[in-house]
Amino acid sequence: MIRHNPRLFALCLAVIAAVFGAQFVLAGYPVLALTRILILAVFAMGYNMAMGYAGMLSLGHALFFAAGMYAAGMASRYGAVGLPVAFGIGILGAAAVSLGIGLLALRTRTVSFMIVTLMFAQVGYLLTLQFADVTGGDQGLTLSERGFALGPVAVDMTSGAARYNVAAVVFSVVLLGLYALTQGPVGRLFAAVRENPERTRMLGYDVARIRLAAFVLSGTVAGTSGALYGLTFGFIGSSFAEFRTSIEALLYTLVGGPGTLLGPVLGTALMTVLIDRLGGLTAAYPIVVGALLIALTLWFPKGLLGTIRDRWLPWLK
């Protein structure tokens, strides 16, 4: 696994070490902000599997984020299960939803695919509003289950440090797992389908199945992030299923570099910090997002790490 791309592997380990080390220098609000960044980075990394690696630009990943969040949150609230089980249910829920949507949406390509994924996600959002007496709708639901036992250790999710370390563990596992997938033969198949589906088919691969695998992987990782977000902060709500959530994943990935393993992580960190800093100008936030979307497509379609990869560091993929 390491030998596929040792320099990138070393960089991933360095990122993980920095993430765990950061809690010894930071305190208070930055820890909370970093917790959110880690969780949302998982979302963007998941989005990048479909969009960056396999070349399927979805506008509906809010659906998978919300599927994970609601499956986990509902299980925790109504199912009387512990947080780790609820988390597992969230991941399974997102996998099931992305499999169902993938089987339908992958019959279309490019523009139709974007519109279809957008519409399915819109249906999911409206469903959370329609069944507001169960889901909480716009108001959302607070989850009362805020701790779990890890063997002899009791983890209290109301403590900032516990939340941070849980998020950091999930982030690290996802990062290393996706490293193993993308830098090996699977990653090459994703790229082959993205770059030249006809030739991939000619070489004897089942393109439809590879696309479906990439899509389900992408949706499941996105849902993992949603489940983690809901359980970590003890809140689920319709606003997470909105179109804006899909656009955020797209934006983070575009900024950092689609098709690079660490690009979405960097993009999430930069954008979250930028939005935090713009706090005083919240009214201007959509303008910044809009201008960035346009500027990136015009001048910077490969994002930060994508550009660095093409110019200087070819192993950064």
Added chain:
Amino acid sequence: MDLAPYLLLAGLEGLVEASVLMLSALGLSLVFGVMRVVNVAHGEFYMLGAVGGWAIASLVPDHPALGFALALLIAPALVGALAIAADRGILRRIGYDPEATIVATIGLSYIIQQVVLMTFGPDARAVEPPFYLNIRFPWFGYSGYKLFIVAVAAVLVGALWVGLRRSRLGLMMRATQFDRETAQNFGIPVGRVYSGVFAMGAMLAAVAGVLIVPANQAHYLMGHDPLLMSFVVVIVGGLGSIPGTIAAAVLIGLSDGLMSVFFSPTLAKIVSTLLVALVLVFRPQGLFGKAETRA
């Protein structure tokens, strides 16, 4: 109880909705047909038409008819100019790449919406209709202005249809749609045709926006529903097919009125969005379109 008056009222309201929808959806369809790109900012052009119409009409406070006439001329022209700027400044530079265009026009719609919110404010604004005329039916009176919307929409769509079929400009547009490179070889200024088509699509949406303001109100979020509904119409009618778009607009405009009588609005939206997504998955040529004939 007599059902006839309810059906007549629902039919009339549906007809008004269908005409506005037809204009806005034709704009989207025209742009997709000729340029093969989806303009996500289309709903914002509609909103800009409405807000611009309000701004212009309120400059002439004492003469609603004059104010409305000016709004109907100036607001779409301004929106068209903005669309040309967007085409030259953004779409042309990304080579009309279909995916990049969607991302960039999402960005454009965010900017337009926020700028309008910051300048125009979050309130809904009303415009006085250019004339008051109450048409008496046996059971109720109905706003003559709303029927005027239907007439204007029908005239515009007729003019567009004849223009596309008969005029030299329409021929150039159809040639570009059919085969961009060959058209260029025959001396058709494809770049200008693209700008023109993009502006025309935006102006159709803006006209729809100006027409609807006196009946509804202008609001900075009013572009969302028309965008979604225009998508629905264009997809059901067949992407890029103009007769299909017209038929679908009438069908959907009329049925939307009835749907919202029987279902809650959210449920109606869920059902229609799901159905349309499935149409796009299983019948990408639309319900009225023929199977793919063009490369």
